[in-house]
Amino acid sequence: MNHVPTKQDIIEAHERISTHIPRTPVFHCEALDRAVRGSVHCKMECLMPDVGSFKIRGVMNALLSLTPEERRRGVLTQSSGNHAQAFALVAKRMGIPATIVMPKNANPTKKRNVLEFGGKIVECEPGDAPREQMVRDVQSATGAVVIHPFNDYRIIAGQATAAKELLEDVPDLQVMVAPVGGGGLLSGTLLTAHYFSPQTKVIAGEPVGADDAYRSLQAGSIQPNLTVNTIADGLITKLGDKTFPIIQQYVDHIVRVEDAEIAAAMRELWERLRVTVEPSGAVSYAALLKEKSSYYRQKIGVILSGGNVDLDRIPFLQRSL
Amino acid sequence: MNHVPTKQDIIEAHERISTHIPRTPVFHCEALDRAVRGSVHCKMECLMPDVGSFKIRGVMNALLSLTPEERRRGVLTQSSGNHAQAFALVAKRMGIPATIVMPKNANPTKKRNVLEFGGKIVECEPGDAPREQMVRDVQSATGAVVIHPFNDYRIIAGQATAAKELLEDVPDLQVMVAPVGGGGLLSGTLLTAHYFSPQTKVIAGEPVGADDAYRSLQAGSIQPNLTVNTIADGLITKLGDKTFPIIQQYVDHIVRVEDAEIAAAMRELWERLRVTVEPSGAVSYAALLKEKSSYYRQKIGVILSGGNVDLDRIPFLQRSL
Numbered sequence: 001m002n003h004v005p006t007k008q009d010i011i012e013a014h015e016r017i018s019t020h021i022p023r024t025p026v027f028h029c030e031a032l033d034r035a036v037r038g039s040v041h042c043k044m045e046c047l048m049p050d051v052g053s054f055k056i057r058g059v060m061n062a063l064l065s066l067t068p069e070e071r072r073r074g075v076l077t078q079s080s081g082n083h084a085q086a087f088a089l090v091a092k093r094m095g096i097p098a099t100i101v102m103p104k105n106a107n108p109t110k111k112r113n114v115l116e117f118g119g120k121i122v123e124c125e126p127g128d129a130p131r132e133q134m135v136r137d138v139q140s141a142t143g144a145v146v147i148h149p150f151n152d153y154r155i156i157a158g159q160a161t162a163a164k165e166l167l168e169d170v171p172d173l174q175v176m177v178a179p180v181g182g183g184g185l186l187s188g189t190l191l192t193a194h195y196f197s198p199q200t201k202v203i204a205g206e207p208v209g210a211d212d213a214y215r216s217l218q219a220g221s222i223q224p225n226l227t228v229n230t231i232a233d234g235l236i237t238k239l240g241d242k243t244f245p246i247i248q249q250y251v252d253h254i255v256r257v258e259d260a261e262i263a264a265a266m267r268e269l270w271e272r273l274r275v276t277v278e279p280s281g282a283v284s285y286a287a288l289l290k291e292k293s294s295y296y297r298q299k300i301g302v303i304l305s306g307g308n309v310d311l312d313r314i315p316f317l318q319r320s321l
Numbered sequence: 322m323n324h325v326p327t328k329q330d331i332i333e334a335h336e337r338i339s340t341h342i343p344r345t346p347v348f349h350c351e352a353l354d355r356a357v358r359g360s361v362h363c364k365m366e367c368l369m370p371d372v373g374s375f376k377i378r379g380v381m382n383a384l385l386s387l388t389p390e391e392r393r394r395g396v397l398t399q400s401s402g403n404h405a406q407a408f409a410l411v412a413k414r415m416g417i418p419a420t421i422v423m424p425k426n427a428n429p430t431k432k433r434n435v436l437e438f439g440g441k442i443v444e445c446e447p448g449d450a451p452r453e454q455m456v457r458d459v460q461s462a463t464g465a466v467v468i469h470p471f472n473d474y475r476i477i478a479g480q481a482t483a484a485k486e487l488l489e490d491v492p493d494l495q496v497m498v499a500p501v502g503g504g505g506l507l508s509g510t511l512l513t514a515h516y517f518s519p520q521t522k523v524i525a526g527e528p529v530g531a532d533d534a535y536r537s538l539q540a541g542s543i544q545p546n547l548t549v550n551t552i553a554d555g556l557i558t559k560l561g562d563k564t565f566p567i568i569q570q571y572v573d574h575i576v577r578v579e580d581a582e583i584a585a586a587m588r589e590l591w592e593r594l595r596v597t598v599e600p601s602g603a604v605s606y607a608a609l610l611k612e613k614s615s616y617y618r619q620k621i622g623v624i625l626s627g628g629n630v631d632l633d634r635i636p637f638l639q640r641s642l
Contacts, residue, residue: 025346029370031437049350052595109592116352267632271430274373274597274628307595311588317638 001065004246005157005188007195013157014164017060020093024048024162026169031272036292039299041173042273043166046281046307051113053234053281053306054162054185055086055149061158062147063090071096076144078102078124078131081110082234082280082306083149088119099144101134103127107233109310128224128238150184151240160188164196166301173200176301179283180204180213180254181235183243185305190250200301204247204254205287207232207262213239213247214254231259231315234280234306255287262286263315269304279315281306322386325567326478326509328516334478335485338381341414345369345483347490352593357613360620362494363594364487367602367628372434374555374602374627375483375506376407376470382479383468384411392417397465399423399445399452402431403555403601403627404470409440420465422455424448428554430631449545449559471505472561481509485517487622494521497622500604501525501534501575502556504564506626511571521622525568525575526608528553528583534560534568535575552580552636555601555627576608583607584636590625600636602627 024044032040045054063075074097077087084100091098098119102111103126114121124134139146162185163176176193180186186204193200206213209230215223222244228236239247262279265286269277281304288302345365353361366375384396395418398408405421412419419440423432424447435442445455460467483506484497497514501507507525514521527534530551536544543565549557560568583600586607590598602625609623
């Protein structure tokens, strides 16, 4: 797929994947409405069975599009964790050998799940450059088909289905909030809003400690993260050349949130929704809380993207925070 | 309602409450299947919106049956927490003044929720006797209608709807597991299995540190807890004269679990399902794990009854355990 997903592409992606993965629920509760002073509808991607994140949507859509010859070659990707788990699981279910390049410091819970799903992990040093080099090395050695975790239109079309389901379940949202890391979920959410609900504004949440998307929008070109420092381990990657233009064209704005704000949002979601939203998954809600005065009494959709937490390192229980 | 709920009573209770409360989801994942070596279907009562437990089912059924005159008098109950929250919320929605007698040492998260829902809390010393005395005192002073948290056939018929939904979503369960405290949920589950799926065996989980139900079954009469010592704060009450005969007649057996087993089950549920199941809510899964060899490759339903955790005191993170 060599073009920005069309409305029809997203409809077809949804049809393609929805026989394989269940629809995640949308949660609504009095306490969050009170906290935000609006009507808050949470798309619980963190409750996606087995993998605990939206990532399975894009992976399923991409792997279902492979030719038999490509399947035989096996597939290869890079990920700090949630994409890796989804990739390993979907590949296992389809009988495709899967290799995942993961940074050495990846969340151990996410690593364990990848191994349990039968994925082969190749470790690399943290950072964009070592990871990309390792992917090239493994690809040369194995001939596997490389599938980028977000900078791929099939992935973007798959991630777009989360917002599509949310808008189907709760029509007439005035605003949707998604987190931004590499931009796969955000660009998919933006395309869905543009095609299916153009009156819905989309804003994004991003950790201050990895604010490449915010700075890229300001600069008008993709800016890397020279250093990253955030508890939101799923959002430290920089934008890609396929996700950035979509974000540039459609996003209303990006809200940067501090780690302490992410941890506080996490705790509130754990207490009120009784789910273990991970730091990256709570960034959207943290962004909403930060700007809640702008959305007074509005109907708001929040995508809680993932729920894979290292329970021995719960940010809001760490003294160091 | 002065008789053990019939099949028709449970059907009517379900019709009565299901327009007011959403159907909780049933979760299934590979990791729990692997851990149990069976097919495990979790009824997520812990994800009940706002109140985080099944208790709203019984309360809704009971309060919907009050006469206008009874509503005007207001309602009164006793609870260590989850029933209290549900009671306060339902009463608020129906415009009925609600008073709840709670032990001084009740879980602070549960207390806060009761207050937020507009319930009036009257504190008492921990234990059955001081709580019952306080209920009598408040009743004499106010004339409020007393609704017992579990020893009431309207409550039992309401709680029975959790298992009814589980059996509708996953037919042909070979076994269902529920926790037992006062016995409202367990007796409702037993009646549902008896009427709607008589081939389904029902077992119960109970903390060793409050094993009155286990001992009552052995003795053939209701035995109190002389001392209680368990992290499962929702299960420390003793059986009632309405719940005990139903349990005696229909339960297969009761599995006692240690606090360390409850904490380990909790952690596994948090990691694998990404939900904050509370200790009492994890007792059913702990009981299943303890006897898993008996259910090899069977189709198993597990009711995860509640999700209200004091996040500053997560048992599997406490050093003292």
